[in-house]
Amino acid sequence: MTNIAEVTAPPAAVTATQVKRRLTPSRTALRTVSVLSPVLLLVGWEILSRAGVLDERFFPAPTLIFQALWDEATTGALWEQSRHSLSRLVVGFLIGAVPAVVLGVAMGLSKMVNAALRPIVSALYPVPKSAVLPLFLLFFGLGEDTIWYFVAMGVFFPVVINTFTGVANVSGIYYDVAENFGAKRARVFWTVALPGAMPNIITGLELGAGMGLIMLAIAEMMGGQGNGWGFMVWNSFQLFTIESMYAYLLVFAIVGLLLALIVGFVGRRLTPWITRH
Template structure:
């Protein structure tokens, strides 16, 4: 009778798989911005820019060094012209952004929740959204007169379309299983909107706020360049016509600082309202 050969030992790979620890892999994709990396990169760019201007590598008429731009901002602040231009622009941006955002949120939720509103609203938004809103400024001046109303209306129109699109896109992105589960427990419609749809759409809505704030900034500069005596856009246009490039870039820096401030404000809103993510 043949005897069965004993089983062979498995080959030794040199790795003890049973005792080797495995790191936690479920942290999710959550990129974090460095606390100082952005400021360090900005400081390096400004230092190289200042070095190029001081060494004469760049003609200061075409690109003044950062020190000249900072001096121009200081002179504008001391003369009071800076605060006059900034306050007028902030008033126009704030008014137009509030009106446009309020209307965009209402229309966006209506499109996201109502079949009739979706059929009508998407058609109008698709037809009117591609039109440059600044091209409507002469028509708005004809309708509303010369004053603040056409500028605010231009900003509101630009903000409205961006907000409405982001809101109804956020409502569509809410998982339908959550809505069906709430309906199966006979949760009222208003409570479903407030407790299910609103939190689910909030990330997209806040992203739309970030975009609409940038749109408002672009439109206020364009509107002030066309028909305004005061404002950052009017100041930049006047400095460019007089070839005062240091003051022109001072206005650009002020616009950039305003954009940074708005972005920081929206970051704070996201941290407070989206703490559950």
Template sequence: MSVEHETDDEQLDSSVDARGSSILSRLPLTEEQLISLGSPVMFVILWEATVQFGFLPEAWFPAPSSIFGTLIELIRNGTLVENTAITLRRLLGAFLLAAVPGIVLGLIMGLNATFRAIMDPLVSMLYPIPKIALLPLIIIIFGFGDRSIIVTASITSFFIILLNTMAGVLEIDDVLLEAAENFHARGFQKFYKVVLPGAMPLIFTGLRLGLGLALIVTIAAEFIASESGLGYFILNSWQILRVEYMFAGFIVIGVIGSLLTLGVEKLGDHLMPWRETDTIR
């Protein structure tokens, strides 16, 4: 009799497991994506609980529910929208100013050993310098405001794009280059068919990293060289002790960074359909 009960229980457990697996398989998200979505939700719940039970001082760590209400208020009155638009405009300008010369010079350095020998010492010397430390000098040259912020952020982004592009060219398998020559691919055809596709994965890695760095430096420069933008908004919120405003600004910056990174990755997937989708990024 007990054996029959155990068999029934096992069948019931198997049925429940199969039904759960069937439900999960019909969801548009993978298990890894569900975990990625669940972890920030759990973090917010834990944060809310620690504030509500008094483990965190609400004066310095407002509850997420309070921050969300403030965020909605700032969006409705236009304050956050206006400052976000200003920061995005500066970020776009800085990124374009970095990406175009960064990719072009990186390709040339990867293809031409002589040019690489000339540029490599200069890049090695300038790359480690914290670009935000150049902001006072850049303000003297370009003045207080947009141009100084854009130039500072673009210099930061430029080097990471340049180095990744050059590395992408240098890592192309020599066998592929020899095969292209055997098929009489020369000049632009060889560049377009072999070099550019071979370097694309690292070019997009550089673009993704460069965009993130440009956002960070844009925000940091707005603390010093501007009276608008998300950086200035956060600094001003700290000065008037509106901590919930600061956290609202942090959330917007995080969302912007996530969306921009996702956008670059999706563009890379579209332009490089041969790339494995399960590559660790």
């Protein structure tokens, strides 16, 4: 007769959470992949370029591009151009982002404001932004403020749309509770609408920063200022110094990555209640 004590209990059921944890890569693995993927891309590019598979006239080896970037840095040209471009990007970002957040929250809180502004935003957002640059040059001339406002336009639309979406998606029960406790409109803005929409606002700011960088490149190429990263890309193309052109394109890529990291870092600090994997 089988001893009851010898009977083994069936294994505990594996929960969905446990399965998900087993299948989810570790942070170390994710960071390793994030570092290795661009490195492998550059190594492959270098090999194909040196082997003649890629035409070096149009796809110079990454080592040549980095050498051109180093030369720009040692001569001081890179820092001079960066001074112009970064100041334009920061000013334009602030001009576009601040009113976008305010209007986005107002559209989410007020049906009247939403009815008045949403058709305008929906109509203007799809308009190709590069096609509007001649209007900006016509209105504001060839000044720094033209580039500021052009960058601000690129930042404005992603931020206002994401902010409105975030406020509109906040559960109505929170607004009801605030109203029952006699909270005024300003109080509701700071304690309900803004925190509730913050994840969407952060997403909008990240998208807006990227779009602002694109608008900066277009404005500097076509705006006639004669300086900045965009101008250097266009000038290098005209002079057929392809390594320098790629070098300044690389600057755009690095700055875009840094902006995404900065906005993401700020977003994690402002939304500690959001679970991230």
